[in-house]
Amino acid sequence: MQNLGVAITGSGSAVPATSLENQRLTELVETSDEWIATRTGIRQRRLALPDESLSSLATAAAHQAIAAAGITAADLDLIVLATSTPDDLFGSACQVQAQLGATQAVAFDLTAACSGFVFGLVTAAQYIKTGVYQNVLLIGADILSRWVDWQDRRTCVLFGDGAGAVVLQAAVSDRLLGFALKSDGRQNHHLNLPYAGSSKELIPGIKVTKGSYQPIEMNGKEVYRFAVQRVPEIIDKALFAANLSVDEIDWLVLHQANQRIIDAVAQRLNIAEHKVISNLAQYGNTSAASIPLALDEAVRQGKIKPNDIIAASGFGAGLTWGAAIFQWGK
Numbered sequence: 001m002q003n004l005g006v007a008i009t010g011s012g013s014a015v016p017a018t019s020l021e022n023q024r025l026t027e028l029v030e031t032s033d034e035w036i037a038t039r040t041g042i043r044q045r046r047l048a049l050p051d052e053s054l055s056s057l058a059t060a061a062a063h064q065a066i067a068a069a070g071i072t073a074a075d076l077d078l079i080v081l082a083t084s085t086p087d088d089l090f091g092s093a094c095q096v097q098a099q100l101g102a103t104q105a106v107a108f109d110l111t112a113a114c115s116g117f118v119f120g121l122v123t124a125a126q127y128i129k130t131g132v133y134q135n136v137l138l139i140g141a142d143i144l145s146r147w148v149d150w151q152d153r154r155t156c157v158l159f160g161d162g163a164g165a166v167v168l169q170a171a172v173s174d175r176l177l178g179f180a181l182k183s184d185g186r187q188n189h190h191l192n193l194p195y196a197g198s199s200k201e202l203i204p205g206i207k208v209t210k211g212s213y214q215p216i217e218m219n220g221k222e223v224y225r226f227a228v229q230r231v232p233e234i235i236d237k238a239l240f241a242a243n244l245s246v247d248e249i250d251w252l253v254l255h256q257a258n259q260r261i262i263d264a265v266a267q268r269l270n271i272a273e274h275k276v277i278s279n280l281a282q283y284g285n286t287s288a289a290s291i292p293l294a295l296d297e298a299v300r301q302g303k304i305k306p307n308d309i310i311a312a313s314g315f316g317a318g319l320t321w322g323a324a325i326f327q328w329g330k
């Protein structure tokens with residue numbers, strides 16, 4: 001009999017060594033540690049230096065996840081890199097594949113902003129559930145510090161850089177218990193990293209556009225409202241698919257965007273504070289990396305144990321949002 005179940009068998013994470021405390025941001029914009037801490041819960045964030053890259057951070061997280069799963073890079077069939085900030089717009093997954101020496105693995109990027117990890121988890125799982133692949137590496141990594149306007153206090157205080165990874169393996173019993181994904185492009189304008197260019201005449205009669213990507217633009221209030229409403233709904237939907245009740249969740253691992261969002265979602269779902277994982281104070285919003293980074297820290301701290309049931313939910317640009325309910329370990 002083929003193993004068509006999915007088990008998440010190892011995790012890893014990596015962050016740049018350089019940290020930037022809230023207080024230092026007052027050198028750049030009119031803000032305060034007090035405003036940032038009380039409005040967001042963030043106290044510091046890690047920043048990638050110019051000689052660091054998305055692929056090197058992703059590779060470092062991947063090495064740990066592969067080791068934790070007890071496999072080698074040569075065993076990997078597929079690498080999915082969830083990122084919105086690749087080193088190369090054509091994708092960074094193949095660079096990670098080369099750096100890992102995962103010569104047998106197919107590799108591609110997946111772009112779903114802060115929902116990237118949850119969307120990637122579901123995508124990766126489909127290849128296992130159809131019997132196509134057995135060992136899949138999923139990485140969530142972002143370097144948003146390269147894409148913020150450091151003069152815009154509404155956004156520059158929020159983001160940080162990092163990477164997290166998990167290994168998914170074929171198993172007899174399915175440990176991805178339920179999921180739900182949603183997209184609503186009608187609300188796209190609330191959170192963007194837009195391309196802007198000007199029209200240039202290439203040859204008489206034909207114009208092309210030449211430009212570059214612009215810094216992150218966000219309507220914080222709208223995104224906040226969206227998250228607090230939609231995230232509890234999507235977790236409920238994923239729980240329904242898993243045939244589980246909210247009481248059966250051991251850990252809530254949300255995208256780490258704002259402590260007030262995390263608290264409001266937990267409150268709406270009636271999930272006790274001690275079940276809520278949060279590391280936003282140390283890292284800020286690391287986009288696609290935030291869930292696997294929080295997950296990996298909680299596993300390494302011995303909080304998340306084999307067989308624990310985790311509800312993970314990501315939300316952000318697109319707009320996109322999604323939730324996955326899974327049982328940890330082999």
Ligand code: UT7
Pocket residue numbers: 030031032035036039040114153154155157219220221223224227257258261285287315316317
């Ligand atoms: O990862 C993708 C998902 N993203 C999110 O989930 C983000 C969701 N949104 C949020 O987390 C919050 O909306 C923010 C943290 C971004 C903003 O918090 P807020 O409580 O919604 O503040 P606000 O935008 O309503 O701004 C309140 C005030 C404004 O001043 P006035 O107009 O009341 O005079 C802002 O100009 O705070 C001001 N402000 C700041 N003051 C000091 C905005 N940013 C700052 C700042 N320092 N960094």
